Amino acid sequence: MQKDSSTPASKGVTRPKCSISILMVVAIQTFVVALVVLVVPLLISVNSTRDSNHVSVQTGKAISASLVEKIQLDANTMAAEAVDKYLQFVEDTITNFNLNVQNGLVDPYSVDSVYDQLRVMQQRTRLLDAIFLGLADRTFTIVRTDAIPYRVGLLSNNKTFVNCNLCNLLYPANSTDPMLVKRRTTQNWILRFGVTDFTRPDGIDPTPLDSLALDFAKRPIWIKAVAQDPSNQVVQWADPQFIFNANYTGVTAGLALYTKSKKFIGVFGISLTYMNMAEYVAGYKPTPNSFMFIMTGDGIMLVSSFNETLGNATTSIVKSLVNCTSPALVQISNYFSNLLKPNETYTSLGPSAHYEIGNMFVQLAVAKRNMVIVNGALKEDYQGAYDAVLSDLEHSLERKVSEIIGIGVALFVVTLLLGVLFTYLQISRPMYKVASYLKLATTFKFKEIMDQGGYGKTSFLSELGEIHFTFFEMVGNFAQSLKANRELSARPGGGRKSTQEQSMEVKTNVSTENKTGRSSMV
Numbered sequence: 001m002q003k004d005s006s007t008p009a010s011k012g013v014t015r016p017k018c019s020i021s022i023l024m025v026v027a028i029q030t031f032v033v034a035l036v037v038l039v040v041p042l043l044i045s046v047n048s049t050r051d052s053n054h055v056s057v058q059t060g061k062a063i064s065a066s067l068v069e070k071i072q073l074d075a076n077t078m079a080a081e082a083v084d085k086y087l088q089f090v091e092d093t094i095t096n097f098n099l100n101v102q103n104g105l106v107d108p109y110s111v112d113s114v115y116d117q118l119r120v121m122q123q124r125t126r127l128l129d130a131i132f133l134g135l136a137d138r139t140f141t142i143v144r145t146d147a148i149p150y151r152v153g154l155l156s157n158n159k160t161f162v163n164c165n166l167c168n169l170l171y172p173a174n175s176t177d178p179m180l181v182k183r184r185t186t187q188n189w190i191l192r193f194g195v196t197d198f199t200r201p202d203g204i205d206p207t208p209l210d211s212l213a214l215d216f217a218k219r220p221i222w223i224k225a226v227a228q229d230p231s232n233q234v235v236q237w238a239d240p241q242f243i244f245n246a247n248y249t250g251v252t253a254g255l256a257l258y259t260k261s262k263k264f265i266g267v268f269g270i271s272l273t274y275m276n277m278a279e280y281v282a283g284y285k286p287t288p289n290s291f292m293f294i295m296t297g298d299g300i301m302l303v304s305s306f307n308e309t310l311g312n313a314t315t316s317i318v319k320s321l322v323n324c325t326s327p328a329l330v331q332i333s334n335y336f337s338n339l340l341k342p343n344e345t346y347t348s349l350g351p352s353a354h355y356e357i358g359n360m361f362v363q364l365a366v367a368k369r370n371m372v373i374v375n376g377a378l379k380e381d382y383q384g385a386y387d388a389v390l391s392d393l394e395h396s397l398e399r400k401v402s403e404i405i406g407i408g409v410a411l412f413v414v415t416l417l418l419g420v421l422f423t424y425l426q427i428s429r430p431m432y433k434v435a436s437y438l439k440l441a442t443t444f445k446f447k448e449i450m451d452q453g454g455y456g457k458t459s460f461l462s463e464l465g466e467i468h469f470t471f472f473e474m475v476g477n478f479a480q481s482l483k484a485n486r487e488l489s490a491r492p493g494g495g496r497k498s499t500q501e502q503s504m505e506v507k508t509n510v511s512t513e514n515k516t517g518r519s520s521m522v
Helices: 022-102 111-124 165-170 178-185 220-226 275-283 327-339 379-383 386-442 446-451 462-490 499-516
Strands: 130-135 140-144 150-155 189-195 204-213 249-258 264-273 291-296 301-304 352-357 360-367 371-378
Touching: 022 111, 022 249, 022 264, 022 275, 022 291, 022 352, 022 360, 022 371, 022 379, 022 386, 111 130, 111 140, 111 150, 111 165, 140 189, 150 165, 150 204, 165 204, 178 189, 178 204, 220 249, 220 264, 249 301, 275 301, 327 352, 327 360, 327 371, 360 379, 371 379, 386 462
Parallel strands: none
Antiparallel strands: 130 140, 130 264, 140 150, 150 189, 189 204, 249 264, 291 301, 291 371, 352 360, 360 371
16 A cells, blocks of 8 residues: 655645646736737738728729720710711701702702802812712712812713803813813713812813713612602711722712602712811820721721721722721720620720720720720820839838738737746746745755745735745744754753743744844754
8 A cells, every 4th residue: 555645734735637837827828918909900900901002002093094084085075076077067068958959049950050059068168078969860060179189070961061151161062182082972981170269160170180980870879879768868878988099988978869849860979088087086186195096886997096008999998997907906806806795886885985905095985877986095195104103002001011010920929028028037936936945844944945045035026025025934933943942952951941931032033034034044
């Protein structure tokens, strides 16, 4: 049977199976408190700062993009209004000529009357490239203003030119000019003469400039105009064409003419090139390096600020956007193609839309008459280094956030270390000393306690200081009692001091100890 080594005083004390030091408890406690007090608010603050920084940068970019969109939209709107005004002027001119015929102000069968009306129109504006009237018997007059000298052309089946001053001027009966002679024998050749002065009916050079073979009744505008119901017709527009041997596109608008009794007279129309529209394109570009182009809803290119041929001069076929080769146009075409569903036209992207395509801002607007106006520019044209500044700001803010995190972690570590160090110096070490002294005291080794420097300053924590002070007071009392017992044992005859004497001696020693803070242990 194993002998129980416990002293009687410790019989009722049971040690736990496991224990943990005060230092570890305080370290864990400090860690948890620092985590809650420092790290959690820090993480919340960092996330809030990051979100705020992100929102600030994105807001700046959004405001910048919104301003760009507004600028481009305004440019498109002004260009669309100018183009619409230009085309509306063409339609109004055709409609007014029809009204003049209806009201008897112009005799459509009189070359002189028609030419005088066209001359006045041309005198008022230079925006109409060609004005013509084609009669059912293939007599028509053209006034052109797309070249210098301006030209007037005449083809008439009336070979006698009765009561036709312009005919007599342009086709003298006795002329031997080869072109005039050819004109007398060929029905489809129109002669063109230079106009020297539109203010005078005879302001024409009677020497023919050139001739042109043309069967007017086969032209698309004639076919499209006469296909309408006479009682409900509007000005018709032919499909765009690439103008002969020139590097620009053109289009013709026309209206079939009828008498009040609905007798068909012929077709009156105006041909124009989109070179005039190019002026609007150039005038409404928001930045010097920006671009603009106009196309139909089907993507047929009408005018463009890019240095690219828009059609085939031989076949007169106009390019589509998808056939263009300029890098920016190719990029825009591919982007739009991804947006369009099958059988959709570019007008479905409207009425207005703003896009960021690669390094470009692009604005699309749908105008009247199935036209789509697109303008754009490199982002740097609008924002300069603004995007770079925002990116630098974003990176700078991210660096600041990293610095804040570093400072927070450093504070957390310092707080933890200070808490542990304080606990060690002011709690753990003093209590460890007291515990070791208690072990020595249980075996009455008071001298060893003195040798280990048991006396000295106590902890400034009041409870620990009181324990320290009281412990050594108790040790002092034990030491004095033991000393007294030894002295009694050493007296001759083994005599003992009276109880009153022992009590007075202990009190005297304790009083001395309280005053000096130190006992005289042996």
